[in-house]
Amino acid sequence: MIMKNLKNNLIIILFSAVVLSICLMFFVVPDKDVSATERRPLAEMPELTGQAMFSGEYFGKLESYLLDQFPMRESYRTINAWVRTRLMRQSDVNGLWIENGSIFKQNDPLKQDQIAYGTALMNKVKDTYFKNSNVYYSVIPDKNYFLDFAYRPEFNYDGLTEILKTDLKDMKYIDIFDVLSINDYYNTDTHWSQDKIFPVVSKLANEMGVGELVTPKEEYEVHSKAPFYGVYYGQMSLNVKPDILNYVTNDYTQNAKVYGIDPEILKSHFGVEDTLSNKVYAEEKFYGIDGYDMYLSGAQPVVVMECDNAKTDKELILFRDSFGSSIAPLFLGAYEKVTLIDLRYIPSSMLGEYVDLSPEADVLFLYSTNMLNSSMLMR
Secondary structure, three states, X not given: OHHHHHHHHHHHHHHHHHHHHHHHHHHHOOOOOEXXXXXXXXXXXXXXXXXXXXHOHHHHHHHHHHHHOOOOHHHHHHHHHHHHHHHOOOOOEOOEEEEOOEEEEXXXXXXXXXXXXXXXXXXXXXXXXXXXXOEEEEEEOOXXXXXXXXXXXXXXXXXXXXXXXXXXXXOEXXXXXXXXXXXXXXXXXXXXXXXHOHHHXXXXXXXXOOOOOXXXXXXXEXXXXXXXXXXXXXXXXXXXXXXXXXXXXXXXXXXXXXXXXXXXXXXXXXXXXXXXXXXXXXXXXXXXXXXXXXXXXXXXXEEEEEOOOOOOOXXXXXXXXXXXXXHHHHHEOOEOEEEEEXXXXXXXXXXXXXXXXXXXXXXXXXXXXXXXXXXXXOO
């Protein structure tokens, strides 16, 4: 009986010590502003006011704050993922799993309503602004496409391309599936690595009639930034070897003028703060929440690159998602001017007002399968 009481008392003491230690750590360990692995800002201690108390708003924000600022939170997330995959033998953690050292994420099935919306929008843009232009489109496959068929998550890639071929009018399809492989993508991220996509650039450029003008890989200088923790790294919460982010430069990328919509207009008309660097590679952004943002400063409504020493006076207008940030610089030199447009951040109806849309320019719609399957994000 005495031993039983002693055991119970020890358990109570140990439990109380753990709880007390965690409470003390809340006061000792400084709050973090962002989670680098999750790529998001963390909740701050809410302001205590009478109105917030009685409405219940304060307690909701307090709960978010305590969860976000919990001491050793990242370690607990890693332990949780390890237990679920190693001990409980779960095949994935929140839809993510590891295959040959690379992290993959389960895709949603093909959404025909989303694809229909996207094709209608692209047709509208083409008919409104580029009736007499050479217009092309291409699809960037998710890296899941290159898994062995038995392990490939269900997504109808063939169905997607068939819908696009049927619905998109007076646009030439450029198939790049055959010039990509799983090794061209980051292990911890969804994107492709810039130094691996020269076959894609060559395929696109040849179809657009500028194949002889693009700079070959051997004439670029390769630079590296490390470690690069992709978007899947933080979501997976397991110790996967980080990537190395490579980027390539030459005279065209180094001397290009980079600009976007006037910052005041950007703020007043679109409610967006100007974060665009005047450089092709904003190296300082590698150390921010998303290292991939060093390519043309990440998400931007409009980015224009002008290359005074280009081999031609041709222009390229690229409608893109985030993949376009890393491939667009590789067309400098073949084109004197490259304009990138992201319809998630600027409505198509406003393009003529804020973007120089030359009727002589080549036009390329270049979207990933995930973006096309979420086309209603575009306007």
